Amino acid sequence: MAGSYHISLELNTLFGMETIGSLELGTEKDFAAQLFEELHGDDQVTGQGSFTLILTACEDGVKLPLTMKRCNSDELAWNVKLIARELFKKYNLEADDPDN
Numbered sequence: 001m002a003g004s005y006h007i008s009l010e011l012n013t014l015f016g017m018e019t020i021g022s023l024e025l026g027t028e029k030d031f032a033a034q035l036f037e038e039l040h041g042d043d044q045v046t047g048q049g050s051f052t053l054i055l056t057a058c059e060d061g062v063k064l065p066l067t068m069k070r071c072n073s074d075e076l077a078w079n080v081k082l083i084a085r086e087l088f089k090k091y092n093l094e095a096d097d098p099d100n
Contacts, residue, residue: 003027004024006024006056007053008056010054012049031090032057040079042069049070049075053069
């Protein structure tokens with residue numbers, strides 16, 4: 001079974017991190033890693049930011065955090081727009097034609 005990749009969106013609170021969303025990226029490791037690298041934010045986990053984005057691999061039901069970034073609300077808005085655009089391109093413009 002091939003692993004899958006997703007980005008978890010965490011809200012940083014006084015009591016820790018609260019998961020508020022998850023975006024599925026599919027099964028291509030290179031696509032997930034490259035997309036995450038393009039996201040805006042601070043690679044330092046101790047950095048400032050209200051939100052944390054976590055790139056996670058899931059294989060056989062086991063979730064493994066790969067890397068994370070902290071970002072503010074403006075960076076989060078830009079990141080979500082980028083992720084949506086890249087997923088749209090991947091599934092609608094770059095997908096193999098099922099009739100071929």
